[in-house]
Amino acid sequence: MTTSRMTVAELHKKFAYDPESGELMQRMAKGRLRVVGTIHDAGHLSVRPLGRVCLVHVIAWALHYGAYSEVPITHINRDKADNRIVNLRPRYKIE
Numbered sequence: 001m002t003t004s005r006m007t008v009a010e011l012h013k014k015f016a017y018d019p020e021s022g023e024l025m026q027r028m029a030k031g032r033l034r035v036v037g038t039i040h041d042a043g044h045l046s047v048r049p050l051g052r053v054c055l056v057h058v059i060a061w062a063l064h065y066g067a068y069s070e071v072p073i074t075h076i077n078r079d080k081a082d083n084r085i086v087n088l089r090p091r092y093k094i095e
Contacts, residue, residue, distance in 0.1 A: 005054075005068070007032060013027070014049055015027065015036075015049075016063075017059070022058065024056045024060060024083070040053060044080045045080070045081055055086055061088055069090050073088050073090055073091070074090075075088065
């Protein structure tokens, strides 16, 4: 299966992530950073780096851990805008 998801290396070139505040920042010219993310219809923060919606908490996880999670990421405190790394965890499948 192919996907248009950015690689983690591409994410690092385009974004910076602060795990303490949970902010995702876009890298701008001259080394500047701009906080990004708009409320998606499901309540999560999202960005559109490739013209399609990408959820900030998924990008934050990938930037922090160096890989995308194989299972969905959830917010421990159920605040979908709180993307601090201490508030994110993988949702495990119950079999």
